[in-house]
Amino acid sequence: MVTLRSYQPNDGPALLALFRDTIRRVNSRDYSPPQVAAWASDDIDTVQWFGRFAGRFVPVAEEDGRPVGFAELEPDGHIDRVYVSADHHGRGVGRQLLAAVVAEARRVGLARLFTEASITARPFFEGQGFVVLAPQVVTLRGVEFVNYRMERVLAEPGAAADGGGRSAFWRS
Template structure:
């Protein structure tokens, strides 16, 4: 597996991974109504391409298949961070996070921060992130619980 910068040609596969992971993995911690709001059937590839204009998107590429992706912003914010539903627990997220930490260090950032799902919270806690606060957010009219977390870099 290699971590690389996403290209516009990756947008469709990234969108599919996002949708399937939320509907298969996050459904364990959220209701059907919540996952439908979070990852609706109405998503478009164009919106995913546009996201790449404002964020640095890394993908985990396993033999030509995207098995994870993470979006990183220059202020240290990690936006989307997802591992393919069939590659959970196989170090995909760890390798993506290691890449982000390296990038943040090169940018001389002192802190990374992220809003994580109930599902992703243990992953980030095990990698040095601390909860700043739980929060209730609204997504397409549906309320969800997530956690603001941060990690200081040395």
Template sequence: MILRRATEADIPHIGQLFYDTITQINSADYSPAQVEAWRGGWQNTAGWQEKVAAQYFLVAEVPTGLTGFASLCPNGYLDFLFVSARHQGQGVARQLLHALLHHATGLGLPSVHTDASRTARPFFAHHGFMVERAQEPVIRGVEVPNFRMVKPLAVLHSDTLL
């Protein structure tokens, strides 16, 4: 598996993976109405183009296609971390997360924060994120609960280097 920056050519595959993961994985933790509301923007090509252009947006790829994607905004907001249903439990999310955290540390960010789904909360907690608060955002008229989670980052100071 390789990690690389997403390109515009990846957008249809990113949208499909987003849709499939919410439908097949997140549906265990959310109602059918919540799943429908959440996955509703999967074909918003302009929205995906904007995200890929503005964020540090990575895809995980194997010869047969994308296995996951993740993105980080310049302010330290981890916007996306999705892994295909066929590749759950294979370390894809861990590799994507580590790449984003490495990038954030390189930018000198003091922390990374995300809005973790019920499904993703244990994963983020395992990787040192702490719940700051429970949230109930409304997506397409439906409450889709999640958790604001934060991970402090070690800041490297030039005076500590030998």
């Protein structure tokens, strides 16, 4: 059974491994080998990569004590990284993570969520109520990628407010 919990600093290495493996096994369907190599590089600065979790709402999906997915919500409504283990795709883990992000966004009164979705992730986000604002080309480690600027307007910001407690998707 997959449950959600909050990010802990010692999750960093396992989440980085999950990130790389997902890109190499899943995103490789939509991106070229040079793009995958740049994106899931073995030369990622781990201190910087782990440091990006600070100050963000980060639910971690866990099964049998192991992380199988994670998402990140920045205070301004930007959803940065959402990754689900290749072995857990199609099992609702991404929907659970995004539901937790949406609940938190509503709890803190955000009016909209936005992201830059990969070609691979675009259908997932569209299925969760996001719309494409525009395709864009970004460069990472000297390699160009196409992704999509997307947003989801939250109809009633604050409607899910719970007086400052954790969302229903959370366990201690």
